[in-house]
Amino acid sequence: MRIPLIAGNWKMNKSVTEARSFIEAVQGKLPAADVVETAIAAPALFLQTMLDANRDQVLRVAAETCYYEDEGAYTGETSPKALHEMGIPYTIVGHSERRRYFNETDDVINRKVLAVLRNGMTPIVCCDETMGRRESGEKIHWVVNQVSAALKGVSLEDAAKIVVAYEPSWAIGSGTSASSDQAEEGCYLIRQTLADIYSDEVANGVRVLYGGSVKPDNIAGLMKRDNVDGVLAGGSSLDEHSFIQLANYQNL
Numbered sequence: 001m002r003i004p005l006i007a008g009n010w011k012m013n014k015s016v017t018e019a020r021s022f023i024e025a026v027q028g029k030l031p032a033a034d035v036v037e038t039a040i041a042a043p044a045l046f047l048q049t050m051l052d053a054n055r056d057q058v059l060r061v062a063a064e065t066c067y068y069e070d071e072g073a074y075t076g077e078t079s080p081k082a083l084h085e086m087g088i089p090y091t092i093v094g095h096s097e098r099r100r101y102f103n104e105t106d107d108v109i110n111r112k113v114l115a116v117l118r119n120g121m122t123p124i125v126c127c128d129e130t131m132g133r134r135e136s137g138e139k140i141h142w143v144v145n146q147v148s149a150a151l152k153g154v155s156l157e158d159a160a161k162i163v164v165a166y167e168p169s170w171a172i173g174s175g176t177s178a179s180s181d182q183a184e185e186g187c188y189l190i191r192q193t194l195a196d197i198y199s200d201e202v203a204n205g206v207r208v209l210y211g212g213s214v215k216p217d218n219i220a221g222l223m224k225r226d227n228v229d230g231v232l233a234g235g236s237s238l239d240e241h242s243f244i245q246l247a248n249y250q251n252l
């Protein structure tokens, strides 16, 4: 059984004080982690404050990115080894904004996936799809290629632990989510790719999330779909009331 994962991605938003108040506000209001797992990925400089404020330990505090080396002369980068040592369980890798604004290539993303796994964390591997590619019918090829490239050299045992997120760029920050049919189609395609690369067993165990304008008023429809195991929410994860609603989508 795949436990749903409702994850937020704060991107470069909030101050440390705001991050702390958010964590305090959600204590006791999220579902038990063995029923619906919840996570917030935040800027590295907030993580320790968030961990300290997270008294009930239900919410997973996650990173938005990290470097692919464990340590060394890489000014400004975040070490996956240090993240693990802090107690961070998840790191997003390959978000479309990292690909677009920071020139992260499939090769860099693959190295980061390997580094996150090597350091005992779980990567949330993002897979992007542009509208141009969707309209030209190129989507299948594109999604399959990104998943395969990100997982190059990942063992079957490690592949079983990862999380993948289908995040069409045309739905990110647009206010208009993909329809539940489109989300299901993207997540199914990712699962099929995992089955082709690894096995049906791995594909059936991996959680595949949908991301792009997920809000309290559309999450229930998305979560009903067979291959959508959770969401990665940007804007609607910034407000604690809205995140609590997303986490409790089963009651909406």
Ligand SMILES: O=C(CO)COP(=O)(O)O
Binding pocket: 009, 095, 167, 171, 172, 173, 174, 175, 211, 212, 213, 214, 232, 233, 234, 235, 236
């Ligand atoms: O990029 C996203 C999550 O990683 C989605 O962002 P929005 O929910 O703001 O569209």
